[in-house]
Amino acid sequence: MPDVLLLGGRAPVTLDHARRFAHHGWRVHVADSISCRLSTSSRAVSGSVRLASPRHAPAEFVRGLREAITRWDIALIVPTCEEVFFLSRYRHLLPASVRVLADDFELLRALHSKWHFLQLAQGCGAGVPEAATVDSLPQARDWAGGRAVVLKPEFSRFGVHVRLYPDGIPADAPPLPPMGRWVVQQFIAGQEFSSYSVADRGRLLAHSLYRPAYRLAASASFYFEAARIEASRTFVEALVRKTGFTGQISFDWMLDAEGTLSVLECNPRATSGCHLFALADPLPDALAGISSALLEPSTARPRMLGPVMLSAGLAAAVRDGRLAEWRRDFQAAEDVIVAPGDRWPLIGAALDMGAYAALALRRRSSLREASTQDIEWDGQALLDVAG
Structure with missing residues (x-):
């Protein structure tokens, strides 16, 4: 074993x-x-x-x-x-x-960068938004020229600090905080999707695509509805082949009204798309690099973070008058946290939240910051350590 x-x-x-x-x-x-x-x-x-x-x-x-x-x-x-x-x-x-x-540290850095990734994505079969790097809001406004844009730090996570300006950058927009380089990017309207993939030495071994149907304040999703758009798989195959990538890799997408699929950014790590694979799907073989064929989810049943769907999801549904839709979606999905014969993770999640809340109080930070501050990496050089 x-x-x-x-x-x-x-x-x-x-x-x-x-x-x-x-x-x-x-x-x-x-x-x-x-x-x-x-x-x-x-x-x-x-x-x-x-x-x-x-x-x-x-x-x-x-x-x-x-x-x-x-x-x-x-x-x-x-x-x-x-x-x-x-x-x-x-x-x-x-x-x-x-x-x-x-994979190699420099490749991960390039993929994690909201700027360098867009260069790598060129010629891989999906739309790539126009973008530029800026150091200040006036620079971003000059580049935008009144167009709809997105502003984001070059290195960020969970949509934190992202600014959406679908009507152009307003005159009263606040200055950009000092967080290194920022990327100003063409705003693309449409339907959002996310994907999760596994590759080994440039060969795509597993791929899933989903629609983030319920989200926390337009950030992280907690309900994952399976989707299938061939252009996403074709793009990922091309990119991992181009870079020789090994590991888990995830992307955010936008499908516009004309049917064009554009890739927005990359996370060279695991994301929630892995939940769409069934327990029996041989995803471990893909992660171990021993798969012989491309694996895609064997079921289209949605997955969800049940406790969040019952709290934040239900509250939003009541507020927005979508209770019947919420009830239908809740009944259709399978929980990620609680599984048959394995219910203790629900208690574990509650204990973790208490630990993160206590840490946030001690550090005077947000709950999200407390739960990620020990592993965040924002593009800085990492020094050698003794062997």
């Missing part, structure tokens, strides 16, 4: 990966640098370890990884969150015998 170490145990995608790996005969271990009872409380998980923050203590992070690899004889390491950048940067300090699902 092979052993896999999943990083980012705080994330629902890690819980989903854990159940699927266990179903396919792997022994599953989970690691993270903050509370991750969401995943560790699952019956699918055999062991867990608390690592140091890769952002704040990279040497200790690497040391903890090496100890976990030795203790459990790990064959495969699968990151799910932004620790992938640190894992890639310090991969050379880990045993060469372990498959680490993280």
Whole structure:
């Protein structure tokens, strides 16, 4: 029975990966640098370890990884969150015998950059919005020339700090905060989609596309409705082949009224599209690089984060007069958090939220910042650490 170490145990995608790996005969271990009872409380998980923050203590992070690899004889390491950048940067300090699902650091940096990614996306078969880099709002306004635009930091996550100006940048728009370079990008109206894929050395092994039907304040989605647009798969095949990419890779898309699919940005890590794969789908084979054919979800049933759908989703439905639609969608979907015979992750999620809330109070930060501050990477150079 092979052993896999999943990083980012705080994330629902890690819980989903854990159940699927266990179903396919792997022994599953989970690691993270903050509370991750969401995943560790699952019956699918055999062991867990608390690592140091890769952002704040990279040497200790690497040391903890090496100890976990030795203790459990790990064959495969699968990151799910932004620790992938640190894992890639310090991969050379880990045993060469372990498959680490993280590509070259400079390639990850280019894909994560809202600017460099658009250059890589050229010629891969999807629309690519016009864009430029700017350092100030006047520069962005000059480039836009009154056109509808999007403004975003070059490195950001969850739609945080993104500004949408469908009617052009107004005269009273606030200045851009000092967050490094910003990208001003052509605004494309239409229907949003997101995708999740797995590749190995330039070969696409798994692909899913979904519509984010319910979202938290126009940011992260918590309801995932399967979709199929061939142009998305064709683009991802071309991009991973062009770059020789290995790992998990995700994209945001916009389908306009004329039927043109445009790619907006890339996240070279796991995202919620992995939830669309059924428990029996051999996604672990794709992650291990041993698939022989392209895997796509075997079921079209929507997935959801049940607790969020019952709280934020229900509140929004009542506010917007969409209760009947919410009820229909809720009944149609399968929960990601609670699974038959594996209900403890619901309690684990509640305990995690309490831990993040306490951390947010201590740091005087938002709940989101508290839950990601230890792994965030915004394009800065990562220093060498001792081997």
